[in-house]
Amino acid sequence: MFLIEKATDVTGDDLLDVFSFPSSTAPTVRATMIASVDGAATVARRSGMLGGDGDHLIFHTMRLLADAVVVGARTAILEGYRAPSLDSDGTRRRRLAGQAPTPTLVLTSRTLDIPSDYGPASASNVVVATCTSAPDDRRRRLTDDGATLIDCGDDTVDPARLVAELADRGLHRIDLEGGPTLLAAFTAAHALDQVLLTVSPTLTLGDAPRITDGPALALRDQNLPIPERLPYPLRLARMVGDDDGFLYQLWETARTDGDPALQ
Template sequence: MFLMQKATDLTASELAELLAYPTSAGPVVRATFVSTIDGAATVDGRSGVLGGDGDRHVFLLMRTLSDAVVVGARTALIENYKAPANDHAPIMVLASRSLDIPVDYLPVTHPRVLIATCTSAPADRRRRLIDAGATLIDCGDVDLDPRRLLDELGTRGLRRIDLEGGPRLFASFVAAGAVDELILTTSPTLGLGDAPRIAHGATLPLPDQDLPLPDRLPYPMSLVRQFGDDDGYLYSLWSRHSRAD
């Protein structure tokens, strides 16, 4: 059992210390998501409507602690992501296999924005973005490979990675075994409908069911800490469980 702390009882520096990235020789990928109580990642196609002041604070704190924010280009467009505000903001990485990104979307040509794609992306769209001044990095052949993306970011000294979605990009990172931590905000509402979960698309093999818990789970995670707030939101930090040998 965990004693749940009240987020409003913590100072900003205390919260930053409790949610700091772990020390690691390699990259650490931390996904940041919000969902309803019944598991919906969006309402009316958007995740932003599920958040509150506390969720916004945690969301921005994760960016402050990160070297790079990785987000699907479609999610960035829907949620109206802005370019990094200054040189101290994390690098933004827009992930897109199709490169279906308008050249007049302002972050595209920002010097602190990278577009991660694959070599099979349409040549005309690739040329249009490059001609507009975008920086493209190939991280796979027919699809975007999360591990190759992390290698590319590592060569740039970017090791603390904040993965912000959407659900299909998150699922691809999980399927590649590339997610180390998750900060999940549970919004105090039910969503209904057919909205996706926070990880949606790619699948995982089911481990040997004769194994003990948690090793028989597809991608076991351990609860590190948990907070609540006066608005009814729940904030949980999860860390990937190391399987037994």
């Protein structure tokens, strides 16, 4: 064991380096999530109630770094998502990095149950990822309103197909913002590379979901050593704290020789 102590102050500009994406051109899927100390992903069904100024800064930093922001349409509507926009300094930084002025917002929806008055769905930097079984009338309504739809599966949105579709569009740095059901789907498909987790300094009680909300992963051979016997092994790559008591942890998939799914 070892004690992790604060080494130096970290500014907003420093966070761009601390939490930068890998330099590889291969797609990297990073989930940016928040949870209480006792594991709740929401309070009163909203994740924003757990956050603070530092968490907002992390959120903004990811918008500067990511090529695409993926979120479930239901979560986006509930949390009041708008089409991504950045100030002039943010767009300048992205242009210097060879990126589009803003990240592409990707709304995932199996049923296309998106209200007609939800304007972001038809914005030029927003894509709706759905599946071929989505109702035709909803598909027509959205496309008539100017929305861009991409099919990434037959009966559900397949995480691997979605990542491949985004990569084909040149969107390799993928920020997965939830909600918990979508993150569980990416985890179950072994399509998740990193987790940037904000730990909010509070307990919540109640029955709120965790950051992943789905069926359990298959149990591994418990005679194997750590990390091979863990359900989805991770390793801590970075951790930052602030004066308000929040922790910001970057976890990476712990690749193991004995796990073909994580190669």
